[in-house]
Amino acid sequence: MAQTVSDFIVQRLHQWGVRHIFGYPGDGINGVFGAMNRAEAKINFVQARHEEMAAFMASAYAKFSGELGVCIATSGPGASHLITGLYDALLDHQPVLAIVGQQARNALGGSYQQELDLVSMFKDVAGAYVEQASTPAQVRHLIDRAVRIALARRAPTAIILPNDLQEEPYEAPPRAHGTLHSAVGYSAPRVIPRETELDRAAGVLNAGKKVAMLIGAGALHATDEVIAVADRLAAGCAKALLGKAALPDDLPWVTGSIGLLGTEPSYNMMMDCDTLLMVGSAFPYAEFLPKEGAARGVQIDIDASMTSIRFPMEVSLVGDAAETLRSLLPRLAPKSDGAWRQGIEDDVAKWWKTLDERAHQPAAPINPQLVAWELSPRLPERAIITSDSGSCANWFARDLKIRRGMMASLSGGLASMGAAVPYALAAKYAHPERPVIALVGDGAMQMNNMAELITVAKYWRFWRNPHFVVCVFNNEDLNQVTWEQRIINGDPKFEASQQIPDVSYSRFAEMIGLTGIFVDSPQLLGSAWEQALASETPVVLEVKTDPEVPPLPPHITLQQAKNFSLALMKGDPNESGVIVGAARQVLEKIMPGKE
DSSP states (O other), X not given: OOOBHHXXXXXXXXXXTOOEEEEOOOGGGHHHHHXXXXXXXSSEEXXXXXXXXXXXXXXXXXXXXXXXXXXXXXXXXXXXXXXXXXXXXXXXXXXXXXXXXXXXXXXXXXXXXXXXXXXXXXXXXXXXXXXXXXXXXXXXXXXXXXXXXXXXXXXXXXXXXXXXXXXXBOOOOOSSTTOOOOOOOOOOOOOXXXXXXXXXXXXXXXXXXXXXXXXXXXXXXXXXXXXXXXXXXXXXXXXXXXXXXXXXXTSTTEEEEOSXXXXXXXXXXXXXXXXXXXXXXXXXXXXXXXXXXXXXXXXXXXXXXXXXXXXXXXXXXXXXXXXXXXXXXXXXXXXXXXXXXXXXXXXXXXXXXXXHHHHTSOOSSBOHHHHHHHHGGGOOTTOEEEEOSSHHHHHHHHTOOOOTTOEEEOOOSSOOTTOHHHHHHHHHHHSTTSOEEEEXXXXXXXXXXXXXXXXXXXXXXXOSOOOEEEEEEEOSBOHXXXXXXXXXXXXXXXXXXXXXXXXXXXHHHHHTTSEEEEEOOGGGHHXXXXXXHHOSSOEEEEXXXXXXXXXXXXXXXXXXXXXXXXXXXXXXXXXXXXXXXXXXXXXXXXXXXXX
């Protein structure tokens, strides 16, 4: 049998090192699926329940493996469903290739069924490279360029394949004018700044007396270098959410997360520092960074377009985080006065005690902070933790103590609901030997993550390590937005938009062959975690949590306090619970008394 265009595509992807493709079938892409079948498992196909989830899996696979993530879908709605997950890859700078079907070439332009202008549709999310194939000889350079550009620019790319072309006999490009002859292969360059720029940066950092560091995903592979530079500068270090696993939380000068989901020590350090060193982070909230003019700034980022857009940096170093920090270290003079760092360490120690006290405040029935707090000491070595967006991300950000060797991620720039379970599934394919834990709100579970539990049930018996826990915070509330309504908008909770049905996620897990554990007592939470983490079957741990425990920002402004009081004055439907929950989390210090 002659090699088809689809056979060649599968072969070429394998030559590029692709071993997993996440997606969903359909007649618009059947040719490629037939080729994967004929390829005898050279590439493992992972069938998601929805194309959006497949794109999230591809994005997360790229994050956790450091390799290209690939997703595939049919024409029309299959292709359009990929878009949200691909935006996750775009905003978090991950290399992902989307392969999508299209209607037959002869029908294009005729309003055929499932015919969409896919090139235009993908142009924004996959603008680094999106092309529709038209001839067999063109396919070679389309694959090669799409993969190479995705890896080099750390961005999503897309190839659109008309369904009739997929079944055509493959033809290599002829040696003729108007043809291209491409090859497989890409090696990331060693990128370090110029010596003069390193000297300038060292001058700024050496002059500082109170140096603060902020690291993000770009520092995930620079742990030793970050520690060495922080020690040389006697600096404290805050972590953007995507950089949570870049430094272990047992280092006394690590202040934890920053921003709306951040910690008081991170906020205090940024407000008091005279110098900021930012490494590999696109952290967006300028109000949590030093005031302009109050501190000098140095930034390290592999992408020049991301420099000096959050804070006016005096020196921007374009380079790999680890390489640049190693080149910078010999130029840095040790700080002799340890008062600045000692103050940070004292603040951090006090903060962990505060979190302990907050987590153990009574709630109805379980304090959601306690869920993450009880997990921390029980986390298995080299665990991978994923989080969804919403209030559960607050407890992931603040209360979960990451140790060295662990990995953690979530939808960062896009902050999309529904990413935690597909992220966790992708983690299992990137690192099949490691235990995986997903933290998910009940809103995200109902939106799409319950369906992906079926994917877990389909595949878990093939995993090398079956330890896989999905922890659901069941509070019958779209909780993050409820508190945003109160604190940001000064409105009471809008029941019609915020209340969601009570669903037994643990019983659903049992129904599809997984293990379900339900907890509604704080005294049983620790043992429930131990049972879940020891299970040889994937587990859904459902915890009934209190929606009235507020996800407090690290710094409460006067306007936020006024808005909160205004929401209560307007008559919040859960007013008594809100007041009790807020008071227990120290809001009583700033809000007016209320009978």
